Amino acid sequence: MIEVANISKRFFDHQVISNISVLFERGKTNLIIGQSGSGKTVLMKCLVGLLQIDEGEIFYDERPLTKMGFTERKQLRQEIGMLFQGSALFDSMTVEENVMFPLSMFTEMPIEAQRERANFCLKRVNLTNSNKLFPSELSGGMKKRVAIARAISPQPKYLFCDEPNSGLDPKNSIVIDNLIREITQEYQITTVINTHDMNSVIEIGDKIAFIYNGKLWWEGDHDDILITENKEINDFIYSTKLMQKIKHLTTKS
Amino acid sequence: MQLLYHIGRYFILLRQVLRRPEKASIYRKQIFLEINNIGLDSLGIVIIISIFMGAVVAIQTAYNIDSPLVPRYTVGFTTRQSLVLEFSPTIISLILAGKVGSRIASEIGTMRVTEQIDALEIMGINPAGYLILPKIVAAMLINPIIITISMFVGLFGGWIACAGGQSVTPDTYVFGIQSYFKAFEVFYALIKTVVFAFIITSVAGYQGYYTEGGALEVGKASTKAVVHASILIILFNLILTQLLLS
Numbered sequence: 001m002i003e004v005a006n007i008s009k010r011f012f013d014h015q016v017i018s019n020i021s022v023l024f025e026r027g028k029t030n031l032i033i034g035q036s037g038s039g040k041t042v043l044m045k046c047l048v049g050l051l052q053i054d055e056g057e058i059f060y061d062e063r064p065l066t067k068m069g070f071t072e073r074k075q076l077r078q079e080i081g082m083l084f085q086g087s088a089l090f091d092s093m094t095v096e097e098n099v100m101f102p103l104s105m106f107t108e109m110p111i112e113a114q115r116e117r118a119n120f121c122l123k124r125v126n127l128t129n130s131n132k133l134f135p136s137e138l139s140g141g142m143k144k145r146v147a148i149a150r151a152i153s154p155q156p157k158y159l160f161c162d163e164p165n166s167g168l169d170p171k172n173s174i175v176i177d178n179l180i181r182e183i184t185q186e187y188q189i190t191t192v193i194n195t196h197d198m199n200s201v202i203e204i205g206d207k208i209a210f211i212y213n214g215k216l217w218w219e220g221d222h223d224d225i226l227i228t229e230n231k232e233i234n235d236f237i238y239s240t241k242l243m244q245k246i247k248h249l250t251t252k253s
Numbered sequence: 254m255q256l257l258y259h260i261g262r263y264f265i266l267l268r269q270v271l272r273r274p275e276k277a278s279i280y281r282k283q284i285f286l287e288i289n290n291i292g293l294d295s296l297g298i299v300i301i302i303s304i305f306m307g308a309v310v311a312i313q314t315a316y317n318i319d320s321p322l323v324p325r326y327t328v329g330f331t332t333r334q335s336l337v338l339e340f341s342p343t344i345i346s347l348i349l350a351g352k353v354g355s356r357i358a359s360e361i362g363t364m365r366v367t368e369q370i371d372a373l374e375i376m377g378i379n380p381a382g383y384l385i386l387p388k389i390v391a392a393m394l395i396n397p398i399i400i401t402i403s404m405f406v407g408l409f410g411g412w413i414a415c416a417g418g419q420s421v422t423p424d425t426y427v428f429g430i431q432s433y434f435k436a437f438e439v440f441y442a443l444i445k446t447v448v449f450a451f452i453i454t455s456v457a458g459y460q461g462y463y464t465e466g467g468a469l470e471v472g473k474a475s476t477k478a479v480v481h482a483s484i485l486i487i488l489f490n491l492i493l494t495q496l497l498l499s
Contacts, residue, residue, distance in 0.1 A: 077377030
């Protein structure tokens with residue numbers, strides 16, 4: 001469980017996020033949604049400690065992030081897995097080496113055990129026979145799956161995903177979404193996903209936090225979001241013609 | 254002000270680089286990998302440049318010695334002095350600043366803009382240490398060897414030029430190489446090499462590590478790495494020469 005308590009972040013004179021409080025629960029896929037520039041990426045970077053918050057506190061299972069020293073923070077980071085927007089796989093390493101990397105760095109596992117764990121994780125994300133390929137030889141969807149395998153290989157307690165569907169076709173997006181949800185439930189991880197993909201919102205949004213102008217504007221789940229009267233969130237959800245049509249059909253029926 | 258900002262940030266980065274490694278065995282492996290990437294990959298170009306420069310220095314020296322009062326073995330002596338004192342440690346280091354510096358800055362810069370450095374940080378790894386320290390150590394270990402090879406190959410180039418020409422015999426050239434030899438001069442050259450190796454890798458690492466933006470900025474960082482490292486090499490060449498030879 002991750003508890004965010006009244007956090008704010010500003011860059012020079014620009015207040016990017018202000019006074020956000022939200023609870024991300026364990027075993028659930030928690031979504032942060034919002035328009036581009038609303039502050040959701042900054043919020044996620046604050047959550048993982050890549051950016052320092054100006055005010056407030058973030059509790060990882062009651063452990064305050066800002067009070068942690070260098071060693072504690074380093075230990076916490078070993079409990080975190082993160083899927084980056086561009087996958088962020090290490091170009092110089094093969095798929096297998098990428099997945100084995102966190103294990104080789106922080107465990108005393110023998111190389112064979114590391115390889116076994118990497119193969120298990122790759123199998124879990126339905127990626128077999130790609131162990132010896134380099135990231136440049138993979139498709140966008142495959143890269144995401146390797147990134148997920150790498151994120152889960154050290155058995156993290158917390159999983160962060162920054163725009164996991166960006167650059168993927170709708171079919172692959174659903175595969176990735178379902179994979180993240182399955183892994184979250186199977187391993188009881190606290191998963192936080194940053195997205196503006198409406199398919200993901202409806203498909204896997206166990207808990208949704210809508211960020212608007214750097215503030216937490218709305219909270220709910222994938223059922224609540226379709227019936228909310230909140231103007232800003234409706235403007236966001238029904239901004240595409242497809243969603244407008246769905247709304248129209250739903251209202252009619 | 255901008256200069257002070259960069260100097261300050263460079264030293265902060267160095268402090269981060271010199272933090273205790275997470276796992277010594279991984280860093281050791283990286284150092285050997287970098288010895289290959291930084292050092293052995295540059296050997297070809299160093300050998301080609303050194304052999305031709307040695308030959309040219311020998312020919313030009315022979316051409317400029319007209320007086321019968323100046324002994325012919327001066328060609329060997331001058332070639333050795335030019336190569337050992339200046340050409341191999343400084344000029345080859347400047348060439349390495351171009352080749353290795355741009356490679357390091359673009360490699361780390363690309364890792365920065367593609368979030369690979371963020372990924373390392375999230376995993377709990379010290380990215381500055383993991384990415385830059387093995388490169389610094391590898392260059393400081395391999396560059397003196399490369400420079401020593403450059404010296405020998407350059408002298409051999411001079412010998413070939415003498416063997417192919419008529420003004421100086423190879424035996425006289427070899428005698429000149431052996432004349433007035435001071436071991437300290439080689440030591441001085443190797444000290445310079447180690448300092449230059451540190452400058453090349455740390456400056457390139459700094460430029461790459463703080464790259465912001467995309468492909469264009471990676472290119473700019475790479476150019477800055479070469480320019481800044483070259484200026485610092487020239488500056489430290491003067492300082493070290495003043496300190497060690499005057």
